[in-house]
Amino acid sequence: MEEIIVLKNKHRNNYLEAFIVSLLIVGLVSGLTALSILSGKISNVLIFQIAGFIYGISALLYIFQFFFKNEKVGKIATLTAFLGWLTSTVGLFVRGIESYNLGIFHPPWTNLYESLMFFPWLAVGLYLYIEKEYKTRFIGAFFLPIVAFLVIWGHKFNTDINPLVPALRSYWLYLHVIASFIGYAGFTVAFGSSFAYLIKENFKEDVKVTPLHIGGFILSGIMSLVFGYLTLHGAKDIKTLIFGIIFVVVLISFLYFATFVLKPIGKALPTENILSEIAFKAVAISFPIWTASIMLGGAWANEAWGSYWSWDPKETWALIVWLFFAAYIHGKTIGKWKGKTSAWIAVAGFIMLLICYFGVNLYFPGLHSYATE
Amino acid sequence: MLKKIVSILGNVKLGVGYLIALALLSVLGSTYIKQGETYVTYYKEYGEFFAKIIWMTYLNNVFHAWYYQLLIVLVAVAVIAATIDRFPSIYKTAYGKVEKKMTEGLQKKPSTIKISTKEDIKTVFDKMVSFLQDIGFKKAEVIKENSGEVYIYAEKGRESRLGMLVTHIGIVVFLVGAFIGSVLGVRGQIEIPESEKADYIRKYREGSLVPGDEIYKLPFEIYVKRFWLDFYDSKEFAGAVKSYNSDIDIIENGKVVKNGIVKVNEPIDYNGYRIFQTSYGKTGEMKEADIVVVEYKKLIDIIEKSQLLNNQLAQAKDDQNSAQIEKQLRDLQRQTVEFFNNGKKIKYRFNEKSIFFDGNQLTVINQTLNYKNPALVQQDVYDPLLIVKVSYNGKEFNMPIAADPNVGIAAYERFVKPYNFPYIMFIEKFEPRYFTGLQVSYFPGTTLIWIGTVIVVLGTMLAFYTVHRRVWIKISDNGQNREVYIASYSQKFKESFEEKIRETIKSYL
Numbered sequence: 094m095e096e097i098i099v100l101k102n103k104h105r106n107n108y109l110e111a112f113i114v115s116l117l118i119v120g121l122v123s124g125l126t127a128l129s130i131l132s133g134k135i136s137n138v139l140i141f142q143i144a145g146f147i148y149g150i151s152a153l154l155y156i157f158q159f160f161f162k163n164e165k166v167g168k169i170a171t172l173t174a175f176l177g178w179l180t181s182t183v184g185l186f187v188r189g190i191e192s193y194n195l196g197i198f199h200p201p202w203t204n205l206y207e208s209l210m211f212f213p214w215l216a217v218g219l220y221l222y223i224e225k226e227y228k229t230r231f232i233g234a235f236f237l238p239i240v241a242f243l244v245i246w247g248h249k250f251n252t253d254i255n256p257l258v259p260a261l262r263s264y265w266l267y268l269h270v271i272a273s274f275i276g277y278a279g280f281t282v283a284f285g286s287s288f289a290y291l292i293k294e295n296f297k298e299d300v301k302v303t304p305l306h307i308g309g310f311i312l313s314g315i316m317s318l319v320f321g322y323l324t325l326h327g328a329k330d331i332k333t334l335i336f337g338i339i340f341v342v343v344l345i346s347f348l349y350f351a352t353f354v355l356k357p358i359g360k361a362l363p364t365e366n367i368l369s370e371i372a373f374k375a376v377a378i379s380f381p382i383w384t385a386s387i388m389l390g391g392a393w394a395n396e397a398w399g400s401y402w403s404w405d406p407k408e409t410w411a412l413i414v415w416l417f418f419a420a421y422i423h424g425k426t427i428g429k430w431k432g433k434t435s436a437w438i439a440v441a442g443f444i445m446l447l448i449c450y451f452g453v454n455l456y457f458p459g460l461h462s463y464a465t466e
Numbered sequence: 467m468l469k470k471i472v473s474i475l476g477n478v479k480l481g482v483g484y485l486i487a488l489a490l491l492s493v494l495g496s497t498y499i500k501q502g503e504t505y506v507t508y509y510k511e512y513g514e515f516f517a518k519i520i521w522m523t524y525l526n527n528v529f530h531a532w533y534y535q536l537l538i539v540l541v542a543v544a545v546i547a548a549t550i551d552r553f554p555s556i557y558k559t560a561y562g563k564v565e566k567k568m569t570e571g572l573q574k575k576p577s578t579i580k581i582s583t584k585e586d587i588k589t590v591f592d593k594m595v596s597f598l599q600d601i602g603f604k605k606a607e608v609i610k611e612n613s614g615e616v617y618i619y620a621e622k623g624r625e626s627r628l629g630m631l632v633t634h635i636g637i638v639v640f641l642v643g644a645f646i647g648s649v650l651g652v653r654g655q656i657e658i659p660e661s662e663k664a665d666y667i668r669k670y671r672e673g674s675l676v677p678g679d680e681i682y683k684l685p686f687e688i689y690v691k692r693f694w695l696d697f698y699d700s701k702e703f704a705g706a707v708k709s710y711n712s713d714i715d716i717i718e719n720g721k722v723v724k725n726g727i728v729k730v731n732e733p734i735d736y737n738g739y740r741i742f743q744t745s746y747g748k749t750g751e752m753k754e755a756d757i758v759v760v761e762y763k764k765l766i767d768i769i770e771k772s773q774l775l776n777n778q779l780a781q782a783k784d785d786q787n788s789a790q791i792e793k794q795l796r797d798l799q800r801q802t803v804e805f806f807n808n809g810k811k812i813k814y815r816f817n818e819k820s821i822f823f824d825g826n827q828l829t830v831i832n833q834t835l836n837y838k839n840p841a842l843v844q845q846d847v848y849d850p851l852l853i854v855k856v857s858y859n860g861k862e863f864n865m866p867i868a869a870d871p872n873v874g875i876a877a878y879e880r881f882v883k884p885y886n887f888p889y890i891m892f893i894e895k896f897e898p899r900y901f902t903g904l905q906v907s908y909f910p911g912t913t914l915i916w917i918g919t920v921i922v923v924l925g926t927m928l929a930f931y932t933v934h935r936r937v938w939i940k941i942s943d944n945g946q947n948r949e950v951y952i953a954s955y956s957q958k959f960k961e962s963f964e965e966k967i968r969e970t971i972k973s974y975l
Binding site: 095096097098099100195196197226227255256258259260262263331334337366367370373374377378380381384385387388391392395396397398399400401402403404406409410412413416417419420423424426427428445457 | 478479481482485486488489492493495496497499501512516529552566595598599603604605606607608609610644651653655673675698699700701702703706707708709710730731732733740742744905906907909912915916919920922923926927930931958959960961962965
């Protein structure tokens, strides 16, 4: 006897509770925003600085709970991260309203400083979701220090609100930029868990950490700093380009040695299967959005720059990132790649992503050059 | 045989190799080696040796080099071959026949959950139905055996399997569009001053956004009626340019076929051509000017009077005296303003070669926004001067018209006064004349680009935002206990799905 039954929604999650919580959050954010604007003394920059400070505390708590496995501290860490996220939210609103009051309204993601505030906001949101989904806080121990660093370091750039250049005044600004940042956030998570995967793998195989590894770790670490400095402060010429290539190579070797040296951390990490799945899920979520972002950029360029594609450095690097993660997806789904190969491809893709984000903004001339400041 | 070739061409390792090779080659073309420059530029920058290397390896134009193009073709071939090679079997797994009753093999799999319970079969069954619903299934099939065993089978997200096909079709459509564009596409720019027209563009050098020496003739003319700037309505950023606009006519065979305003971010389309607003600048001329005409003698009177008063003021002995003189000076100032206000106003326009004044025809000979240093015009530093030919009392002479009164009076005395022309003229207000930089591009195949990329986005969403999942449940009754087996299959994100099953089942059994 065979029958088909249709499952009806007999019981569903309690929406009322979620609704009240969201309402409270919206109320809190708008209240704080109104307070900052009406007081006239609390600028968006101050709010972002506070957010950076809160993220910093949260990062410390995450690291603490990672090593001491303290559930309570973990909960406080999550709560602090959420608090930091709410503060950033207020900051973004305030910055938007401030630009409106200056008569030059634009959304708060139009230059390097703004993007360095906006990107962590998106990424923390995404991270909190993943934490809830996978019930693990280990990524936070890697992730929140980066967030705290970005938000605090971002204040080294020009924090002024300036009018947009005419070419940026387009509704595509909303879609294109948000899509790219979601992509950035997702690929960053993929990098984090792939790197953790490599550590876990070394831990599981119980590889011997030789002095060579430790020496290589220290040496490549120092060289990364030296060449990083030379690349970031060099003139825009071939010499800097060569420094840049060396920088990328030593950075990869630094990460390679780090997977050995950081082996003890492996004990605290979730299983390799979960790590590699988180990486894949992050890529799977980001990849269509990244594709859409490139497409939306093309549609915008077809209205502003004369063609859907100009081989502008940013476009090209976005394509490079796309190609890397396309390779990753193929290797992972049908290539029967070993976990390590795909993890390394994800790491390499992330380095390409960093160049796409910072390298192009700061160093390569091109049509996207307004994002320099 | 054919199958074998297809399978080799569509090999995953090969495909991944192409993708990474393309990525690495793209790196070469997007850093510090500027693309699309002339050989001389590289020679100057890097010296002969490196310039030759750059030239021979096509590093000056990576994206149009034979090896890059070849790789793209190989990618297209691989995409098609891989789809033909792999899709049929994927389709079969998704839509082919599947055993709905939990098999022995599934039951013995280590990941299969086994639970014993004392609850009666009806309750267990109802609980399992709710459980399936909780983990995201919308319908299930139930098979009740006569022996008392109950099988439940649920499936969802089969369409996810089509994602690969859809994405690959999108990629091919996109590549066809890109190919058409790269073969037939034209892109260039032209600077047209206001009230002038042009019927050609300067084509961009391949691989760059800089015009080269090549001219491309357009099948129509572009006439620029007017160009203007929009500014932000902001106190703090007064003068910051918000947008710029050109009012243009498109003229074909001498007839205006289209008219429109090209703005930044708002191009105009005509017959497959797209016209963009890309730049602007000043031509160094005045577009129009308001000129005031006054009698030279009266002006001199006023000036002399003011000089006299100023001298008196300098020599004034007591406060009362100087206050009186100051008052006289203020009155004089008011008179001066009135004097100029009452002066006759005439208007100069760029298109008009002559200005008429009181029956005199003034023929414009020359004009400039800055006669001292024309280059400063681009930085908004102006010193305008207009030179007109005047016929007066049967004599012809040139008259300079300036904005600065000191310059104007000196020039009048030198060039005009000898002819007894009674009037002196000043430029009161003027507008610079702009040229507009328009980019014109013709890219057939753009529609295919959009269709292709939209398909790719939808295809990847289908592939990654939906998951093909199956769950088999077996409930058997061994008299004392009810045994429940739960087996699952998830095409991707297996770990989190199994975790979800383990978590959810806890609240049921």
